[in-house]
Amino acid sequence: MRNLVLEEPEVRVTNDVTSSLSYAWQCIRVPVIAPLLWFAIFMCAAMSIMLFIERVYMAIIIICVKVMRKKRYTKYKLDAMKEDLELNKTYPKVLIQIPMYNEKEVYKLSIGAACSISWPSDRFIIQVLDDSTNEALRVMVELECQKWTDKGVNVKYETRNNRNGYKAGALREGLQKQYVEDCEFVAIFDADFQPEENFLWRTIPYLLENPQLGLVQARWKFVNADECLMTRLQEMSLDYHFSVEQEVGSSTCSFFGFNGTAGVWRIQAINDAGGWKDRTTVEDMDLAVRASLKGWKFLFVGDLSVKNELPSTFKAYRYQQHRWSCGPANLFRKMTKEIILCERVSTWKKFHVIYAFFFVRKIIAHWVTFFFYCVVIPSSVLVPEVALPKPIAIYIPATITFLNAICTPRSLHLVVFWILFENVMSLHRTKAAIIGLLEANRVNEWVVTEKLGNLTKQKNAKASKKSRSQIGERPDPCIGADNGDVYATLCNLQSSI
Numbered sequence: 427m428r429n430l431v432l433e434e435p436e437v438r439v440t441n442d443v444t445s446s447l448s449y450a451w452q453c454i455r456v457p458v459i460a461p462l463l464w465f466a467i468f469m470c471a472a473m474s475i476m477l478f479i480e481r482v483y484m485a486i487i488i489i490c491v492k493v494m495r496k497k498r499y500t501k502y503k504l505d506a507m508k509e510d511l512e513l514n515k516t517y518p519k520v521l522i523q524i525p526m527y528n529e530k531e532v533y534k535l536s537i538g539a540a541c542s543i544s545w546p547s548d549r550f551i552i553q554v555l556d557d558s559t560n561e562a563l564r565v566m567v568e569l570e571c572q573k574w575t576d577k578g579v580n581v582k583y584e585t586r587n588n589r590n591g592y593k594a595g596a597l598r599e600g601l602q603k604q605y606v607e608d609c610e611f612v613a614i615f616d617a618d619f620q621p622e623e624n625f626l627w628r629t630i631p632y633l634l635e636n637p638q639l640g641l642v643q644a645r646w647k648f649v650n651a652d653e654c655l656m657t658r659l660q661e662m663s664l665d666y667h668f669s670v671e672q673e674v675g676s677s678t679c680s681f682f683g684f685n686g687t688a689g690v691w692r693i694q695a696i697n698d699a700g701g702w703k704d705r706t707t708v709e710d711m712d713l714a715v716r717a718s719l720k721g722w723k724f725l726f727v728g729d730l731s732v733k734n735e736l737p738s739t740f741k742a743y744r745y746q747q748h749r750w751s752c753g754p755a756n757l758f759r760k761m762t763k764e765i766i767l768c769e770r771v772s773t774w775k776k777f778h779v780i781y782a783f784f785f786v787r788k789i790i791a792h793w794v795t796f797f798f799y800c801v802v803i804p805s806s807v808l809v810p811e812v813a814l815p816k817p818i819a820i821y822i823p824a825t826i827t828f829l830n831a832i833c834t835p836r837s838l839h840l841v842v843f844w845i846l847f848e849n850v851m852s853l854h855r856t857k858a859a860i861i862g863l864l865e866a867n868r869v870n871e872w873v874v875t876e877k878l879g880n881l882t883k884q885k886n887a888k889a890s891k892k893s894r895s896q897i898g899e900r901p902d903p904c905i906g907a908d909n910g911d912v913y914a915t916l917c918n919l920q921s922s923i
Contacts, residue, residue: 455809455811456811459809460809460811460812463802463805463806463809463812464812466797466801466802466805467802467806467812467814467818470794470797470798470802470818471815471818473790473793473794473798474794474798474818474822474823475822476786476790477786477790477791477794477826478822478825478826480782480786480787481825481826481829481830482825482829484670484671484674485670485829487674487677487678488669488670488673488674491673491677496677497673497676497677497728498676498677498680498725498726499632499676499725499726499727499728499729502631502632502635502636503635504628504631504632507631507632507634507635508627508631511631511634517545517546517549518549518610518611518630518634519549519550519551519608519609519610519611520545520549520550520551520609520610520611520612520613520626520630520690521550521551521553521600521601521606521609521611521612521613521693522540522543522550522551522552522553522612522613522614522615523553523555523597523600523612523613523614523615524536524537524540524552524553524554524555524614524615524616524617525555525557525593525596525597525600525614525616525617526554526555526556526557526558526567526616526617527556527557527558527559527589527617527874528558528559528560528563528874529558529617529618529877530560530563530566531877531878531879532617532618532735532877532879533563533566533567533570533617534570535618535620535879536615536616536617536618536619536620537552537554537567537570537571537574537581538570538574538620539615539619539620539621539622539733540552540615540621541574541577541579541581542623543621543623543625543626544623544624544626544627545626545627547578547579547580548580550580550626551580551581551582551605551606551609552571552574552579552580552581552582553581553582553584553600553603553606554567554571554581554582554583554584555584555596555597555599555600556568556583556584556585557585557586557589557592557596558585564585567583568583571583582603582605584599584600584603586599590704591702591704592704592709592872593686593709593872594702594703594704594709595702595704597614597702597709598701598702601693601696601701601702606693609693610692610693610694611630611633611690611691611692611693612690612691612693612696613625613626613629613689613690613691614686614687614688614689614690614691615687615688615732616686616687616734617877618734618735618877618879619687619688619732619733619734620649620732620733620734621688621732621733622732625644625730625732626690628727628730629642629644629690629727629730630690632725632727633690633692636723636725638721638722638723639692639722639723639724639725640691640692640694640695640696640717640722640723640724641684641689641690641691641692641695641714641717641722641724641725642689642690642724642725642727643672643676643682643684643685643688643689643724643725643726643727644688644689644727644730644731644732645668645669645672645688645726645727645728645730645731645732646664646668646685646688646731646732646734647731647732647733647734648660648661648664648733648734648735648736649733649734649735650735650736650738650878651736653736653738654738655840655843656738656740656743656847657736657737657738658837658840659837659840659843659844659847659848660736660737660743661736661834661837662830662831662833662834662837662840662844663830663844663848664736665833665834666829666830666833666834668726668728669728669833670829670833671787672685672726672728673726673728675724675726675778675783676724676725676726678778679774679775679778679779680723680724680725681714681718681723681724681775681778681779681783682714682724682726682783683708683710683711683714683715683754683783684710684711684713684714684724685710686708686709686710687710687732687734688732688734692722695717695720695722696713696717698717698720698722699713699716699717699719699720699722700716703716705760706753706756706757706760706862706870707749707752707753707756707869707870707871707872708749708750708753708754708756708757711753711754711757712757712761715757715761715765715779716761718771718775718779719764719765719768719770719771720770721770721771735877735878735879737875737876738878739876741876742875742876744851744854745873745875746875747851747854747855747858748854748855748858748868748871748873749858749871749872749873751788751792751854751855751856751858751859751862752858752859752861752862752868752869752871753862754784754788754789754859754862755788755789755858755859755860755861755862755863756861756862756863756865756869757784757862758780758784758785758788758789758862758863759862759863759865762780762784765779765780766780788859789859789863792852792855792856792859793856793859795848795849795852795855795856796849796852796853796855796856797856799823799849799852800849800852800853803819827841827844827845831844
């Protein structure tokens with residue numbers, strides 16, 4: 427009896443608190459929350475329409491290019507240029523740069539692939555730019571370079587006592603070496619990239635035929651796309667980037683963002699643009715924009731791909747996306763005025779770079795995904811006075827999603843997982859974009875993306891062998907699962923699909 431008497435006030439207090447909160451919500455919902463939510467919906471609707479128009483525009487361009495078979499790189503007489511080179515033996519000298527930093531698992535793959543490229547041995551130089559802080563690893567990389575030098579390949583192993591400028595600093599200092607003075611072109615490959623033997627034969631002729639070309643960019647081919655669900659979802663996003671965004675930029679304005687690797691630059695274009703700069707974490711995009719403002723044109727070769735590795739841990743992917751989202755926003759802040767005042771490019775190209783390339787794709791795309799899909803739409807459920815228009819809430823997002831997913835037909839059945847994953851990542855990308863615009867803390871944070879290389883193959887083979895021979899035993903956990911529950915969840919989802 428005493429317990430019942432004691433419990434009664436607690437129930438009353440709970441009911442009073444609930445009633446008070448409910449009453450407070452009713453008081454502010456209509457006069458305060460509803461107008462704010464309407465304003466947020468209006469802003470997000472405007473951004474959604476901007477993104478929708480950009481996506482549809484690019485889709486129309488791609489359809490026209492495919493139907494009319496007029497991709498820009500197909501207009502060049504590549505075979506004729508190859509024959510002329512072989513006949514006259516007028517091979518230009520090419521520098522191949524491989525920047526790396528503590529790349530224990532992949533350095534042999536990249537060096538071996540670069541050294542195996544087909545080109546006259548006296549007309550190209552392999553330059554390994556090693557910023558590794560691990561002394562034992564430096565010795566191993568140097569021995570690998572020496573091994574190929576003994577085979578007759580001209581390999582230069584370069585190190586620095588500091589990491590000033592990170593990748594941009596290493597590339598800049600590499601171009602300042604005396605033996606580079608007579609090189610006309612420079613091909614750049616990150617440490618996990620493995621070019622095919624005919625890479626130079628499929629890129630250099632374009633630059634020789636058109637002296638206005640400053641850059642030839644190849645697309646990426648992902649060797650570990652099937653490792654887990656997270657890598658499959660990354661493949662979907664990057665396939666759209668290469669198949670649509672890069673192709674449209676190449677076909678319409680002869681401009682697109684350099685991907686930082688798997689491309690060949692005319693060294694004169696780099697020097698004309700002011701060389702490599704380390705003022706942002708996207709030194710590749712920075713150079714591309716400056717070179718474009720100097721009048722240089724770019725060419726994207728969609729049927730030439732270079733093998734590389736996707737981040738296979740959530741931690742590595744998150745750091746990569748921070749850099750890829752923060753850097754462009756920061757560069758947009760730094761270069762908008764310079765782009766507007768530039769007199770060497772057309773008004774249309776200025777509009778394309780400022781509005782489409784930077785504002786819509788690098789900022790609006792992240793903000794719409796996070797603020798609209800993850801904040802505004804869920805919030806509107808709590809406010810019945812606010813009704814979302816169906817075109818804005820359903821049709822436009824569905825169209826944007828379809829246009830993105832269609833570029834990877836083999837993963838269409840994963841589109842729901844892709845939507846959920848992109849919504850999760852939109853928080854990190856939106857935060858990074860705001861940091862870049864405001865130049866806040868972490869604006870120049872540079873964390874090298876971890877590569878697993880052969881380690882991934884070995885562990886996957888080991889896990890596969892174990893599952894076949896020891897059925898019933900607990901399998902090894904996914905690589906990198908300790909970096910977050912998200913990654914572990916994705917691995918588990920992949921195994922069930």
